[in-house]
Amino acid sequence: MPVASGSDPAAVLAAAQALARGDLVALPTETVYGLAARADDDAAVARIFAAKGRPADHPLIVHVSDAAAAQRFAARWPASAQRLAQAFWPGPLTLIVPRAPGQADAAAGGQDSVGLRCPSHPVARALLAQCAAVGVAGLAAPSANRFGRISPTTAAHVVQEFGDTLQVLDGGACEVGIESSIVDCTREPPVLLRPGRITRADLERVLGAPLGERDGHSPRASGTLASHYAPRAPLRLMGATELQQALQALPRGGQGLAVYSRSLAVPSAVALQRRMPGDAREAAHELFSVLRGFDDQGAQLIWVEQPPDEAAWDGVADRLRRAATR
Missing domain, CATH: 3.40.50 (Rossmann fold)
Structure with a gap:
């Protein structure tokens, strides 16, 4: 399938319609390019795991247009999540919250929590808006690469990974270049599970208190396996x-x-x-x-x-x- 310009409204609409049908689409975000499927379609989400060769118990992040859309997937929206969303969304921050029953089952990797993010990239935001218009509330989207390998930061990198098998929206080179910071808001105090552009100090400044430390009770989170982001060469x-x-x-x-x-x-x-x-x-x-x-x-x-x-x-x-x- 061809690479389409993310600045073309017709291409964005076509991508939203493809996602509504259960197809996969690669989209740009400010962090890295993502491989997206509608989060409420378990069969579509299963295609992400198959395409990447990703273990089914390694959870995906659900991308949403705003905090109101995020709360559809949440059984509870903690005060810490609200404060962080107000401060950093749209942006490179994923919030893990208790998951609403029956929501994003396949994306959650068998856990009762879900990671949610509101991206700031204009193409991602335009796509999420078009998806909402055709009844798609959120997009499960890990990085658009084979599992464990280097994340893509251009549309050309996605084509390197998957050839012409995917519809790809080209939004240029990603501004941030590494994946989002991930914060576990299912507990108090919240815990930073993966660092990114938004630092521990940034988070603690908004929360007004120190973050907790990761332990055996922390949920599994995307991109936190010991071996990840690896080039072919050692x-x-x-x-x-x-x-x-x-x-x-x-x-x-x-x-x-x-x-x-x-x-x-x-x-x-x-x-x-x-x-x-x-x-x-x-x-x-x-x-x-x-x-x-x-x-x-x-x-x-x-x-x-x-x-x-x-x-x-x-x-x-x-x-x-x-x-x-x-």
């Missing part, structure tokens, strides 16, 4: 000193090696190298594109400098740790 994450020593010990030429470093001068003999931006948001924006580019250029091993131990970098550090786990 990735090794190192501190600056360790990376410097490894580079000095390299055999001449560093054949097949790719290096992504923020603070070090990488030998020019290493053909595949990129400078990591010094700004956390810029690094997040390009991270998945850089890793995918290394794969496309035939890297056999990727060495990455550990990001700074600062709150703004938590989302990037989280993705790199999971990408390095095999």
Whole structure:
């Protein structure tokens, strides 16, 4: 199926109609591209799991147009969820709340909770509005890639993953570049399950109290398995000193090696190298594109400098740790 411009109202309407029929559509969000199905159609949601090769007990995030639409899926809408939604929606924040019986059963991965997000990307918002007009209240949408692999941040990345089997709305390169922060609001105090652009400090400032800590009672959440976001080439994450020593010990030429470093001068003999931006948001924006580019250029091993131990970098550090786990 062709890639269609997300700025074309006719293409957005056609995508909404396809979703209403139970088809899958890839859509842009401000974080990454998502593989969407109507959340109230278990058979359609099952097609997401099949297309990605994703375990059926690994829950999906349901995308909605606003907090009112989100509450349709919630058995209870906690005060913490309301405060966070008011502060950060539309935007890169997913709220996990108690799930209403019979709502988003397949997307929930067998849990009695559901993750909800209101995206800010204009194409995603236009699509959600058209979906509402044809009776679709929310879209289950994980990242539009094979399970465990690098998330796509352009329409071309989606085509790399799935060929021409999907209808794809092209909304340009994703602004944020990594997935949403996820907060468990089923308990008090809420718990940050996955870091993203919205940091722990941002969340605590709105809530007026510290977040809790994750434990064995925390629900499963999208993108939190130990190994995730992985390029084809093995990735090794190192501190600056360790990376410097490894580079000095390299055999001449560093054949097949790719290096992504923020603070070090990488030998020019290493053909595949990129400078990591010094700004956390810029690094997040390009991270998945850089890793995918290394794969496309035939890297056999990727060495990455550990990001700074600062709150703004938590989302990037989280993705790199999971990408390095095999």
